[in-house]
Structure formats: structure tokens, C-alpha cells
Amino acid sequence: xxxxxxxxxxxxxxxxxxxxxxxxxxxxxxxxxxxxxxxxxxxxxxxxxxxxxxxxxxxxxxxxxxxxxxxxxxxxxxxxxxxxxxxxxxxxxxxxxxxxxxxxxxxxxxxxxx
Numbered sequence: 580x581x582x583x584x585x586x587x588x589x590x591x592x593x594x595x596x597x598x599x600x601x602x603x604x605x606x607x608x609x610x611x612x613x614x615x616x617x618x619x620x621x622x623x624x625x626x627x628x629x630x631x632x633x634x635x636x637x638x639x640x641x642x643x644x645x646x647x648x649x650x651x652x653x654x655x656x657x658x659x660x661x662x663x664x665x666x667x668x669x670x671x672x673x674x675x676x677x678x679x680x681x682x683x684x685x686x687x688x689x690x691x692x693x
Contacts, residue, residue: 593628593649596656598679600644606672607634607643613669614646620668621648626655653681 602610614632621627630648650656663669 593651593683594653594656595682595684596630596646596648596650596679597682598646598648598677599642600646601641601676601678602643602672603674604638604643606674609670609672610644610675613672614644617663617669620663620666621659624655624659624662626651626659650681656681 600610600614611632611634618630618632621630628649628651630646633645633647635643635645650659
């Protein structure tokens with residue numbers, strides 16, 4: 580299997596947002612709708628690259644949803660999030676706890692890498 584010890588050069592400047600969502604099962608649909616509204620808003624902002632929402636297979640998983648998004652830079656992400664918060668795009672959802680963090684890829688191992 581091919582292995583790389585460093586991030587791909589084409590994405591070297593990009594950052595990855597990993598946002599975990601602890602969400603009560605009865606609020607999962609509301610959380611997905613909120614994520615969809617946020618995605619629609621953020622996808623129009625400068626620096627947005629792409630996103631994917633993941634749902635846990637196990638109903639008792641701590642994080643029912645995990646969002647992984649790519650941004651051109653931390654500054655682009657911060658500006659976009661401030662705009663989204665000012666616009667009140669994501670609704671208040673009872674019991675929802677989300678924990679966003681920005682990361683850079685420092686190592687990658689992909690079976691389809693050349």
C-alpha cells in the first residue's frame with residue numbers, strides 16, 4: 580500500500596475543520612437540518628473548499644454526527660463562521676454540544692495514492 584509521510588502539496592495551505600456533535604437521538608433530524616443550512620451558507624463564503632457530514636452507525640455513539648470540512652485558511656474559516664453566527668443560520672437545538680477544531684494534515688496513507 581502506498582504511504583506518504585507528509586501532507587499533499589496541493590493542500591498544504593488548507594486546513595481541516597473537524598466538528599463533533601453530541602446530539603440527543605430525538606434531535607438528530609434538527610441537527611442535520613441545521614448542518615445543511617450552515618453548509619449552504621458557508622459554501623458561498625470565500626475560502627470554502629468542501630465538507631462532509633458523517634453519522635454514527637451505533638445509536639449509542641458519543642458523537643452522533645461528525646463534520647469534516649476543508650478551508651483555504653484559518654482566517655477564511657474564522658471570517659465565515661463570524662458571518663454565519665451573526666446571521667443566526669444554525670438554530671439552537673436542545674441538548675446539542677458541538678466541538679469544532681481546525682487541523683492540518685501532517686501524514687496521510689491512502690490506498691489509491693500514486
